[in-house]
Amino acid sequence: MSIVSRIKQLKSDLPEHVCLVAVSKFHPETAILEAYNSGHRVFGENRVQELLPKYEHLPKDIQWHFVGHLQTNKVKYIAPFIDTVHSVDSLMLLNEIDKEAGKCKRKIKILLQIHIAVEEHKFGFSFDEIEATLEKKLLNSFPNIIVAGLMGMATFTDDSEKVRNEFRKLNIFFQELKTGYFSGNDYFRELSMGMSNDYPVALDEGSTMVRIGSLIFGSRE
Numbered sequence: 658m659s660i661v662s663r664i665k666q667l668k669s670d671l672p673e674h675v676c677l678v679a680v681s682k683f684h685p686e687t688a689i690l691e692a693y694n695s696g697h698r699v700f701g702e703n704r705v706q707e708l709l710p711k712y713e714h715l716p717k718d719i720q721w722h723f724v725g726h727l728q729t730n731k732v733k734y735i736a737p738f739i740d741t742v743h744s745v746d747s748l749m750l751l752n753e754i755d756k757e758a759g760k761c762k763r764k765i766k767i768l769l770q771i772h773i774a775v776e777e778h779k780f781g782f783s784f785d786e787i788e789a790t791l792e793k794k795l796l797n798s799f800p801n802i803i804v805a806g807l808m809g810m811a812t813f814t815d816d817s818e819k820v821r822n823e824f825r826k827l828n829i830f831f832q833e834l835k836t837g838y839f840s841g842n843d844y845f846r847e848l849s850m851g852m853s854n855d856y857p858v859a860l861d862e863g864s865t866m867v868r869i870g871s872l873i874f875g876s877r878e
């Protein structure tokens with residue numbers, strides 16, 4: 658199947674309110690253009706040095722999402738154009754994105770990454786850390802940031818019940834914040850969860866944004 662037919666297939670499977678982020682990391686600009694020419698506009702990358710030339714060469718109406726771990730010293734390179742950063746895992750990073758967005762006179766949407774997997778190496782805040790941060794009103798001091806929701810990555814496993822449980826807990830927390838701390842805030846509405854291997858479970862559990870790479874573009878080297 659071609660890139661275009663895989664995107665079409667996916668889009669017809671996704672509920673209407675769910676956003677498809679086509680994760681194009683490791684794949685060439687020609688592959689992105691193929692998807693673009695069929696009408697897709699939302700793409701995700703996880704390395705700044707790979708995103709920059711792609712941004713430069715490709716059509717400017719692409720909505721770029723950053724989905725990987727972002728180092729603070731690289732924020733300044735993507736601040737002029739990035740639409741959403743999915744992977745904000747520290748207040749230091751939040752502070753840097755706010756500062757650089759301000760310099761560009763932009764507002765940048767961010768998702769707070771929550772650690773839901775059992776694996777040690779996955780980045781993110783704990784539920785407790787987010788609650789403490791909100792309690793201390795620490796997010797209020799970033800005028801150039803829009804907190805658009807939460808993001809999480811489940812444990813990489815074939816055990817779909819484990820994955821389901823992790824996504825479910827994240828959705829419960831998301832709904833609590835949406836109706837609690839962020840009630841009346843229309844920007845706080847995205848729950849980014851689900852990749853090629855686990856997006857059907859993520860959709861069941863309330864995802865509003867799926868980040869899908871290999872299922873669209875094929876496997877990465």
Ligand SMILES: *Cc1c(COP(=O)(O)O)cnc(C)c1O
Nearest residue numbers: 680703724852853868869870871
């Ligand atoms: C690579 C990546 C994806 C896409 O992964 P696939 O398994 O290829 O769909 C999604 N989210 C993040 C954070 C990634 O780094």
